[in-house]
Amino acid sequence: MDVSQYLEIFIDEAKEHLENLNTQIMNLEQDGENMDTINEIFRAAHSLKGMAGTMGFKNMQTLTHDMENVFSEVRNGNVKVSSEMVDVLFQCLDALDEYVTNIQQTADEGDNDNAALIKAVNDFLAASENDGEKAPQSTASSQAGGSPTAGAGAEEGNAPSADGGAQNGNPNGDSNGKHKWKEIKIGNVEKGAIADAAKEGLQAYGISVYIQESCLLKAARAFLVFRAMEEIGEVILSVPSVQDIEDERFDKDFSVIYLTEEPLNKVLDAIKNVSEIEDAVGDVVNLSEGEAKEEGDKASGAGTGAGSGSGDTSASKEKSQAGNAKQDTKKVMGKPVVNRTVRVDIEKLDSLMNLVSELIISKNSLVSVASTEIGTSSLAFNEQIEYLESVTTSLHESVMKVRMVPIESVVTKFPRMIRDLSKKLDKKMELYMTGEDTELDRTVVDEIGDPLMHLLRNSADHGLESAEVRAQRGKPEVGSIFLDAYQDGNNVVIEVKDDGNGIDVEAVKAKAIEKGKITPEQAETMTEKEVIDLLFQPSFSTAKQVSDVSGRGVGLDVVKSKIESLSGEVEVSTKLGEGTTFTIRLPLTLAIIQTLMVIVGGEKYAISLGSIQTIESIPVDEVKTVQGREVIYLRGNVIPLVRLTKELGVESMNAPDADLLVLIAKKGDRLAGIVVDEMIGQMEIVIKSMGKFIGKSKLISGATILGNGEVALILDANAMI
Amino acid sequence: MDRAYKPGEDGKTFAQYVKVRMDKEWFGISIAMVENIVRLQRITRVPGSEFYIKGVINLRGKVVPVMSLRLKMGMEEGEEQRTNRIIILKIDGDEIGVIVDEVREVVTIPDEDVEKVYSESSQANAAYLLGVGKLNGNLISLLDMYEVLGVKQQ
Numbered sequence: 001m002d003v004s005q006y007l008e009i010f011i012d013e014a015k016e017h018l019e020n021l022n023t024q025i026m027n028l029e030q031d032g033e034n035m036d037t038i039n040e041i042f043r044a045a046h047s048l049k050g051m052a053g054t055m056g057f058k059n060m061q062t063l064t065h066d067m068e069n070v071f072s073e074v075r076n077g078n079v080k081v082s083s084e085m086v087d088v089l090f091q092c093l094d095a096l097d098e099y100v101t102n103i104q105q106t107a108d109e110g111d112n113d114n115a116a117l118i119k120a121v122n123d124f125l126a127a128s129e130n131d132g133e134k135a136p137q138s139t140a141s142s143q144a145g146g147s148p149t150a151g152a153g154a155e156e157g158n159a160p161s162a163d164g165g166a167q168n169g170n171p172n173g174d175s176n177g178k179h180k181w182k183e184i185k186i187g188n189v190e191k192g193a194i195a196d197a198a199k200e201g202l203q204a205y206g207i208s209v210y211i212q213e214s215c216l217l218k219a220a221r222a223f224l225v226f227r228a229m230e231e232i233g234e235v236i237l238s239v240p241s242v243q244d245i246e247d248e249r250f251d252k253d254f255s256v257i258y259l260t261e262e263p264l265n266k267v268l269d270a271i272k273n274v275s276e277i278e279d280a281v282g283d284v285v286n287l288s289e290g291e292a293k294e295e296g297d298k299a300s301g302a303g304t305g306a307g308s309g310s311g312d313t314s315a316s317k318e319k320s321q322a323g324n325a326k327q328d329t330k331k332v333m334g335k336p337v338v339n340r341t342v343r344v345d346i347e348k349l350d351s352l353m354n355l356v357s358e359l360i361i362s363k364n365s366l367v368s369v370a371s372t373e374i375g376t377s378s379l380a381f382n383e384q385i386e387y388l389e390s391v392t393t394s395l396h397e398s399v400m401k402v403r404m405v406p407i408e409s410v411v412t413k414f415p416r417m418i419r420d421l422s423k424k425l426d427k428k429m430e431l432y433m434t435g436e437d438t439e440l441d442r443t444v445v446d447e448i449g450d451p452l453m454h455l456l457r458n459s460a461d462h463g464l465e466s467a468e469v470r471a472q473r474g475k476p477e478v479g480s481i482f483l484d485a486y487q488d489g490n491n492v493v494i495e496v497k498d499d500g501n502g503i504d505v506e507a508v509k510a511k512a513i514e515k516g517k518i519t520p521e522q523a524e525t526m527t528e529k530e531v532i533d534l535l536f537q538p539s540f541s542t543a544k545q546v547s548d549v550s551g552r553g554v555g556l557d558v559v560k561s562k563i564e565s566l567s568g569e570v571e572v573s574t575k576l577g578e579g580t581t582f583t584i585r586l587p588l589t590l591a592i593i594q595t596l597m598v599i600v601g602g603e604k605y606a607i608s609l610g611s612i613q614t615i616e617s618i619p620v621d622e623v624k625t626v627q628g629r630e631v632i633y634l635r636g637n638v639i640p641l642v643r644l645t646k647e648l649g650v651e652s653m654n655a656p657d658a659d660l661l662v663l664i665a666k667k668g669d670r671l672a673g674i675v676v677d678e679m680i681g682q683m684e685i686v687i688k689s690m691g692k693f694i695g696k697s698k699l700i701s702g703a704t705i706l707g708n709g710e711v712a713l714i715l716d717a718n719a720m721i
Numbered sequence: 722m723d724r725a726y727k728p729g730e731d732g733k734t735f736a737q738y739v740k741v742r743m744d745k746e747w748f749g750i751s752i753a754m755v756e757n758i759v760r761l762q763r764i765t766r767v768p769g770s771e772f773y774i775k776g777v778i779n780l781r782g783k784v785v786p787v788m789s790l791r792l793k794m795g796m797e798e799g800e801e802q803r804t805n806r807i808i809i810l811k812i813d814g815d816e817i818g819v820i821v822d823e824v825r826e827v828v829t830i831p832d833e834d835v836e837k838v839y840s841e842s843s844q845a846n847a848a849y850l851l852g853v854g855k856l857n858g859n860l861i862s863l864l865d866m867y868e869v870l871g872v873k874q875q
Contacts, residue, residue, distance in 0.1 A: 648768040649769075688784040691785065691786050691816060691817065693774075693870065694767055695769075697767070697770065703765070704784075705779045705784065709779050711779050
């Protein structure tokens with residue numbers, strides 16, 4: 001079979017499963033007896049194995065198969081989850097990840113068969129078999145807790161009894177319940193129809209149809225059954241409803257009340273002729289008997305439910321519910337919780353995005369035409385433009401939303417990484433994450449993983465002190481690392497914080513002098529911020545020892561350049577002895593933004609609206625000078641002024657004594673007043689790259705094309721603060 | 722150099738150049754990298770850029786930087802003329818416009834008529850030249866645009 005066309009889907013899904021496994025195995029280590037977790041792991045491993053097998057990746061299949069065996073034993077309670085086991089499982093996941101990476105790059109899994117890992121995995125199985133021999137004894141003696149095989153036995157005691165309960169429960173339910181159609185409440189309309197049919201020589205049957213458990217297209221099979229039945233009779237009532245069956249909202253069986261002149265056997269044979277039908281049973285509907293039976297069934301259903309309820313596992317719950325009245329089954333089925341998704345090639349989205357950009361530009365030029373020809377433009381024309389404006393805005397928003405993904409996909413691997421680091425560095429630490437659902441543009445999310453990983457490693461290695469030092473300082477033994485993400489205006493902020501040592505400014509100075517980056521004289525006059533900025537220079541590491549975790553001097557400078565390439569920025573705040581916080585600020589969207597158009601020295605510029613708090617008119621004599629800098633005093637804040645005319649090298653067109661037009665911009669908790677000559681208004685603009693032939697200017701973050709075809713530059717207010 | 726090598730009738734190899742004028746001197750720019758030639762249009766100044774970058778223009782919805790070839794080659798800035806053109810070049814997928822005083826025609830020069838230059842050309846920096854081509858008894862300086870734009874040749 002040519003499977004190459006499925007390769008992409010395979011890789012995507014395999015990655016999803018691996019991520020899921022990583023998370024769930026972390027959970028498993030915390031709570032080794034959570035059945036939901038174990039089932040989830042089992043499912044993911046099983047799907048992965050199946051996929052690998054279908055695609056012909058033998059090594060991957062073998063490894064997952066052996067892992068699945070372990071999970072299976074855990075699920076059955078034959079093996080207890082141990083830290084060593086989790087270690088091995090994680091190694092297996094790494095190996096699988098490697099296979100997937102190989103496949104992604106070369107369409108081949110590579111020939112590493114990971115024999116050592118497979119052996120390690122099988123060792124757990126071998127150990128479990130020894131346990132397994134003892135386990136049945138413990139159940140037989142019904143003294144689960146008291147068995148000498150400790151943990152394994154205790155779990156063992158739980159699971160089989162639950163299983164037994166369910167098995168007991170089911171046959172009981174089945175003896176009445178195989179004919180589930182008897183539970184159908186027949187309404188008066190149907191009763192009338194049955195009575196009428198009887199007059200015409202038609203017999204009413206109740207039929208229950210069971211579809212094989214392995215069947216994938218239940219709705220399609222059910223449809224075929226219905227069609228077979230409709231050929232020789234008429235279905236007057238169906239439970240679940242026909243609509244629900246079409247939507248696949250039913251378990252593996254459904255029941256109908258059916259009118260036909262054919263004998264029952266012929267009908268049942270016709271149904272069983274449909275493939276993947278396990279069984280079909282039926283009988284003549286006897287109206288009076290049906291109602292009595294219904295009552296009895298309910299009672300017995302409840303009885304079995306209670307009986308098996310003592311074995312408190314999800315499996316037994318499900319079964320008892322299945323044996324219960326139909327209404328319950330319906331509740332369980334409901335609408336699927338997970339939204340249906342379509343995978344779209346990012347290039348297609350990009351082209352869609354470009355089209356939206358074109359649309360916005362064309363809308364902008366319409367607007368500018370309308371405003372220049374005030375005399376000729378009619379009211380209707382303006383209305384249409386407003387309509388076009390609202391359409392383009394919502395179109396833009398929805399296209400942007402398609403590109404937005406939660407950062408979850410990146411951060412889920414971090415708890416695992418911190419766990420590994422904790423072992424490797426022999427430091428106790430815990431990672432606390434918030435805001436995993438914060439959304440960012442897909443391209444940003446793809447790139448942000450590495451910088452975050454660097455920062456977390458940095459916190460774990462350099463930030464957190466050793467256990468002894470922590471004890472001396474009266475800090476809790478377990479170090480804390482926080483990863484918080486949240487949206488702030490047009491930005492998304494991600495903070496990596498630790499409660500460790502903080503940055504030792506003097507040590508950094510000493511190191512910088514030693515490396516010849518600064519002179520001792522320079523060091524004297526440097527501010528703390530300047531010193532910390534040294535850390536972001538290439539090949540600068542203060543770690544006294546180079547470990548393989550961090551300290552090779554390729555860290556913070558890479559972080560900084562990566563984040564700046566995403567039009568973001570990174571800041572550090574630190575307090576010696578108390579901890580360090582790295583704050584990453586990223587733009588929410590990269591393509592289209594709301595801006596304020598201003599005029600400076602006769603030139604038009606756009607400033608992102610997200611960073612602007614208020615717009616003030618300030619008389620010239622209110623401008624004070626503090627330490628050689630112009631400031632204004634506004635509502636209790638001293639705000640430094642930034643004169644754009646000076647920054648951009650132009651002459652102001654305004655009279656020197658005219659009031660200043662000041663945009664108050666905010667970044668984090670700092671404010672700045674940006675002085676412009678004139679304001680044009682608010683405008684939605686499409687950011688265009690200026691190409692690499694123009695050197696990067698700190699102040700200018702891009703360009704845009706205005707409605708009249710003119711190019712205006714976009715100013716980065718953040719860079720001025 | 723991406724020259725459009727084609728065997729001529731007599732088996733000679735040749736390349737085609739756009740013949741442009743700056744001040745009184747004629748230059749050739751390999752046609753292989755010329756994307757488009759447009760009239761001078763409104764240029765938006767970019768503060769903080771190199772002195773020879775005149776700014777950016779809107780080229781059918783794309784923002785393209787424009788530089789003065791005169792300034793880059795160490796010549797004096799000329800007055801704006803009606804004959805001024807912006808030649809849009811595409812190099813490694815990036816576009817840039819260069820302003821010249823006049824664009825005359827596309828010329829074909831056999832490779833054997835191109836001579837390497839080692840001495841200083843009249844005004845332009847010799848490092849920017851591929852060589853000097855002979856054309857109907859006149860000389861035309863062939864520009865190495867990779868050098869002029871400071872792009873590493875691949």
